[in-house]
Amino acid sequence: MKLYNSFIAVLAAVFSGITVIMAAFGVEQLDAYFTAYTLALLILTTLYVSFSPRARRALSTVGLVAFAGFMVIVAIEIVEILSGR
């Protein structure tokens, strides 16, 4: 499946690129990396229009899990801001 191979390869390249760029800028927060990965995954899934509805549903599940993780990070940040830490 050329389409699946290309999606996985592009996603791996984008994740590696994000890690290298953020490391070069000295980012030391793990949540920042996770947020960037989630955004990259959601954007790439949207850009690959040729996926069958079944594949799209499967990728939406992963996107949803990643988005849930992102929301947890946001919630923690909000709690930290409100508690003044």
Next chain:
Amino acid sequence: MSKSKLNKNPYYRLGVILVVSGAILAPVFYLILESVPLSALGISMIILGLVSSMLAGSRPDITPEASQMMLISGIQNLASLLEELGLRSRAIYLPSQEGEGRPRALIPLQENGAVPKNTGKLPERLVARYGPGMHDIGLVVTTPGSVSLDGVGIEPGGGYEQIEGALNNILVGIMDLADSVSANISNGRVVVNITKPRLKYENIWFYRCLGSPMASIAATAASQALSSPVRIDREEKTRKGLKIELEVLE
């Protein structure tokens, strides 16, 4: 997909390897090496693994290779039939009738005859009469595109916007026959551009009658989406791939 089938799937195996490696490496990098970028790389491995294993479950039940083999054998059988009957007229792709059954193609017996208009409901048989005239008889066949539309989100009369999405799903996502497909409509013609097609055009009887397999699939999708009869006007090779022009007959 059953569990044993899933275990043999290369995407599932890759997914499991990536998730397990990521789950081991991320805490090691974070707690022992105290490196945030390397830990992040471990998390990215977990995400990539989840993507790969989820894609394994959504792989078509029939592999693209098997789909291509069945497509070619179907074409060869139909080509033999057309050649034996000596039919030369270009096929007219009809949408499914009143939302029932599959879309089919009508090959009029008379070459260069008048284009059949308002064919009504054609009988479910190979040789059918489509008009009141003596010679208004044609062959009604199920084309490769008719079957491939199953399970693809295309509604009869759903509009031309559905053509591109459906063709991308079939030709790129399911059959792996091309890199991408674009479609646009102007002056009653649908122009479909296929990038890097992986089926070569052959000058065989079938292609002259029903068009190449990819043009046939495009015509079926267009006739279904527009709910109108469609005929393949021409096909030409371009620098990027294949350009198909479809004539909408109503």
